[in-house]
Amino acid sequence: MKFGISAAIAAIATLLAVLPAQAQGASSKLDEVLARGHLVMGTGSTNAPWHFKSADDKLQGFDIDMGRIIAKALFGDPDKIEFVNQSSDARIPNITTNKVDVVCQFMTVTGERAQQIAFTIPYYRxxxxxxxxxxxxxxxxxxxxxxxxxxxxxxxxxxxxxxxxxxxxxxxxxxxxxxxxxxxxxxxxxxxxxxxxxxxxxxxxxxxxxxxxxxxxxxxxxQTYACGVKRGDQDWLNFVNTALHEAMTGVEFDTYSKSFKTWFGKDLPPPQIGFPVEYK
The missing domain is CATH 3.40.190.10 (Periplasmic binding protein-like II)
Incomplete structure (x- = not known):
């Protein structure tokens, strides 16, 4: 009987050792970012209207605005964000090595890339x-x-x-x-x-x-543009998706539509009130 209990305990310990850290109750990237107090986002600086420098050397563009939307959802402050200036070929490596929390850098969604990182919902087509x-x-x-x-x-x-x-x-x-x-x-x-x-x-x-x-x-x-995060952290992916979704369809729509008008010169129709348009 003692042998059976010991074996069971050993089996449970082995199972816990191989379970993903998040499944064991470890904190998500969401908790890490909240504790740090600001978002770290990878992006570029040379491609208008997505990400480029203003006359006073500040990053601006549609991708930059998407990052500020996520930061505001996290902290109530769109300026609580650190931008990591990176080349396009660093987008995926910087996600997988945890150099950045998220990448928003006019990244086209492909099946090959989706094997390496997790894509958010689209924010532009x-x-x-x-x-x-x-x-x-x-x-x-x-x-x-x-x-x-x-x-x-x-x-x-x-x-x-x-x-x-x-x-x-x-x-x-x-x-x-x-x-x-x-x-x-x-x-x-x-x-x-x-x-x-x-x-x-x-x-x-x-x-x-x-x-x-x-x-x-x-x-x-x-082709679809989406932000990217590290695979395996559903809480963090869900949060970023929520921030982007509510910018395009909900409480932050005015922010998203203002950005769209600024960079693309087009007025977006406001989200229809009533039954969610996503399910029609």
């Missing part, structure tokens, strides 16, 4: 769009498509650039450039009839140059 000069040769996407090979599209140089443009405009001529600035210069000089670029960049550029450009009215190649 990106896509490719076509920017035209106001009063230019072509009025909209339909006119560009009808022009066939007569239309020239400027695009950032990469291995997929031509096939990406041809997914929307099968017969257009594609001119590739080494930087985003150059694709806009090609449009301004008349070397191209439209610039193919991220919808967010298109919206930002139009906001900064009102009346000079317009959206051709067609978007494609969708």
């Amino acid at each position: 990106e896509g490719v769009g076509l920017m035209l000069k106001a009063g230019g040769k072509y009025a909209d996407y339909a006119a560009l498509k009808a022009a066939g090979s007569s239309a020239t599209i400027s695009v950032l140089q990469n291995v997929y650039a031509e096939s990406m443009v041809h997914a929307a405009l099968p017969d257009a001529k594609v001119d590739q450039y080494e930087s985003v600035d150059l694709i806009y210069q090609a449009l301004n000089s008349g070397r191209s009839d439209a610039a193919a670029t991220d919808q967010s960049s298109l919206a930002w550029y139009m906001t900064q140059n009102p009346g000079h450009y317009k959206d051709a009215g067609y978007g494609w190649n969708p």
